[in-house]
Amino acid sequence: MRYAFKVQYIGKNYAGSQIQFKDGNEIDIPTIQGELEKALSTLIGGNSANNKRPVKTVFSGRTDRGVNSLGQVVHFDTDKCIVASKFVYSLNEILPNDISVTDMQEVDPKFHAQKSAKKRHYQFEFINRKCKNAFDGDLMRIKYEINIQRMQEALNYLKGEHDFSSFKSSGTLNPSKVCFIENAECRRVGDHIFIDITGNRFLYNMVRTIVGTLLEIEGHNLPSSHMKNVLDAKDRTKAGQTVSPYGLTLIEVQY
Numbered sequence: 001m002r003y004a005f006k007v008q009y010i011g012k013n014y015a016g017s018q019i020q021f022k023d024g025n026e027i028d029i030p031t032i033q034g035e036l037e038k039a040l041s042t043l044i045g046g047n048s049a050n051n052k053r054p055v056k057t058v059f060s061g062r063t064d065r066g067v068n069s070l071g072q073v074v075h076f077d078t079d080k081c082i083v084a085s086k087f088v089y090s091l092n093e094i095l096p097n098d099i100s101v102t103d104m105q106e107v108d109p110k111f112h113a114q115k116s117a118k119k120r121h122y123q124f125e126f127i128n129r130k131c132k133n134a135f136d137g138d139l140m141r142i143k144y145e146i147n148i149q150r151m152q153e154a155l156n157y158l159k160g161e162h163d164f165s166s167f168k169s170s171g172t173l174n175p176s177k178v179c180f181i182e183n184a185e186c187r188r189v190g191d192h193i194f195i196d197i198t199g200n201r202f203l204y205n206m207v208r209t210i211v212g213t214l215l216e217i218e219g220h221n222l223p224s225s226h227m228k229n230v231l232d233a234k235d236r237t238k239a240g241q242t243v244s245p246y247g248l249t250l251i252e253v254q255y
Helices: 032-045 084-094 148-156 206-219 226-233
Strands: 002-009 057-059 068-077 099-107 119-128 160-163 178-189 192-199 248-254
Touching: 002 032, 032 057, 032 068, 032 084, 032 099, 084 099, 119 206, 148 178, 148 192, 148 206, 148 226, 192 206, 206 226
Parallel strands: 068 248
Antiparallel strands: 002 068, 002 099, 057 068, 119 192, 119 248, 160 178, 178 192
16 A cells, blocks of 8 residues: 655755665665654564665655755555554654654555656745844845845746756756746745745756845846846856755645
8 A cells, every 4th residue: 555645844954855875875864764764664664674664755856955844745655554643643753853744645556756746836935134133043144135026027037848957956867957837936024035936846956046046136236137048048157056955945746
């Protein structure tokens, strides 16, 4: 049987969502996947001398070190019948305080958390204020005034299907560079600015590089059309810096 659930996590204390390997061996660093599989194996599979995590998970997508999630989707297979409500409670009791699971249900065996996904919604939050605040946490703070209207005009150039090579990190393993961005919006709530981007897929560090390019446009008082020039160039050196992962959250995955 195949089960799927949503995972919420604060990524600050983890080296990303996925277990990492070097020379075929798992690297002993904390990851969201590692914590989930340990907890699942404790409840379902017990421990094996040859496999410390007999239950394997599949994520809807990878998130980097420091990135948060409200709606990461994960599936796993087991031959044991599970009562979802009780299982979620037990699982959350085992997991670290900065990871929790919700909305667990049995799914069709053909369902695949990554391959079945149609849309992904990311949100980046930062602060637009000169002075720091003790409650800012890890959020990035931009001291110069942000023009929301101009930022939105720049984001509009990204909508639709494009080659996003200019916003692709050199660490991208997938050779495909074309993504479809359904929506890209920005808004201000007090001195916090939110950038929401929904698309069918995202390249490695793509959202963070888009935000870096928006800030370059604002910081240097460039026209909003500079975003189109960067997009059309298909050249990573033309885009802005890749900003900090703190403030980036995977909001939702749609199927």
